Amino acid sequence: MKPIHLLGAIPFLGILGGIFFVNRVTPYVLGMPFILFWLVLWVVLISATMAVIYRLDPANREEDAA
């Protein structure tokens, strides 16, 4: 298990585990019930996480050199 794999596991925890703690309507955030906001937040965080992984992953640098 490399560190970037662990990074990739975080969204799974956020959505699959987080859902048990956020099943509620209030507070509303950005007009959405809290549960929906939480899931939307994680979708955005997945994108951010993947961007970080992309930057850290040596595989992408190797191809740059090639």
Added chain:
Amino acid sequence: MIALGIIFVFLAASLLLGLRARRGRDMDLEQWSVGGRGFGTIFVFLLLAGEIYTTFTFLGASGWAYGKGAPAYYILCYASLAYVLSYWLLPAVWRYAKQHRLISQSDFFVAKFESPLLGALVALVGVIAMVPYLVLQLKGLGIIVSVSSDGKIPSHWAIVIGTVALTVYVTISGIHGSAWTAVMKDVAILAVVLILGIYLPIHYFGGFEDMFQAVDKAHPDFITLPTSGMSTSWFSSTVLLSALGFYMWPHTFSASYSAQNERVFRRNAIFMPLYQLILLFVFFAGFAAILVVPGLKGADADLSLLRITTATFPSWFVGIVGGAGLLTALVPGSLLLMTSATCLAKNVYRLARPQTTDRQVTRLAQWLVPALALVSLYFTFNGGDSIVSLLLMGYALVTQLFPALLASLSARRFVTLAGRSGHRRRCGHGRRRHPLRCHGRQSDAGSFRRPSRT
């Protein structure tokens, strides 16, 4: 009448675009099925990410929000998590496919497990799973066009016309046709969904929060997950299992072969989750419909998006929604048809007659497109619930491939080594996990199943 005209413009444009896509290319099987492995980030993005926006996302996601409420949120999550996996999964699959010049998903299993018979089996299972999926797309197409043309085009004519257009450009242009119509589809659907999802809540309720509060007041506990049934644990397990099975559909799997290089996937893993957020606006339209067009029961919930559209907008905009809906059926439909034809020609027919040349296989695959389209039309008009059970079975079967795929990619290669004595061991590997996977796929397949009852 205006709506009707606009829908036809969409159809004609997609046909033209699909046919033009072929220009300047010599169509061998590699070119026809996987675009000569030359697609860059944007085409692969549209083929893989755009695939989630089928007729049933359009009708089904809003229908779930309308009929079930919070459980619909799962549709937003599972594909996003699948994209995380895709970062590591797809480059490995692609690399192997390029090395061995693979065309179909079955080829992958033939090469990895050195068993053409396993490949034929995977191909047959794939086709059995894909035909009902295609039938569901066609039925959705019929509903969208007939509702948005105000019943002027009967559903079955819409289906026949759509299928003919689809068949023509798939036969001639292959995956190039799908990729080009996908461009048009995604632009259209993006515009339509954003307009509906933003305008409807503001127009009817004054804002998003006001809309949710109104829904919450009228139907308490509707916008959170229920304590039993589709509860938080249902949500968690369904999202996980659907994310794992996401790339196991033969047409999704082999569409990934069309990429230029591995980086295409890594880069797409960043953007594809954001694209998922469009679903949010589909949900908004579905939630708005709860109070604006109440009373759609059971399967009719899937009509909610179209009903609120016809109730709110002038005819020309309804036509654009109908045209965009038409495209959501054509693009996935074209990939399904092409992949089925390729699997049958390459992995089944060629196994039976090994002396067939590459050229003949290509020809056969192209001729199989209209044949499979006819079969799908037959089931669309004559099939009832039996199609649904076929889909469920197909979905369950297709997902059995995930453990095999994972095992074949693992560095330790434990399945290949242990299974050298024969493929009984390999099959057993898949079967051991059956009950768990089957359970997950069934709840997921429900999202495709429900709209078919409309």
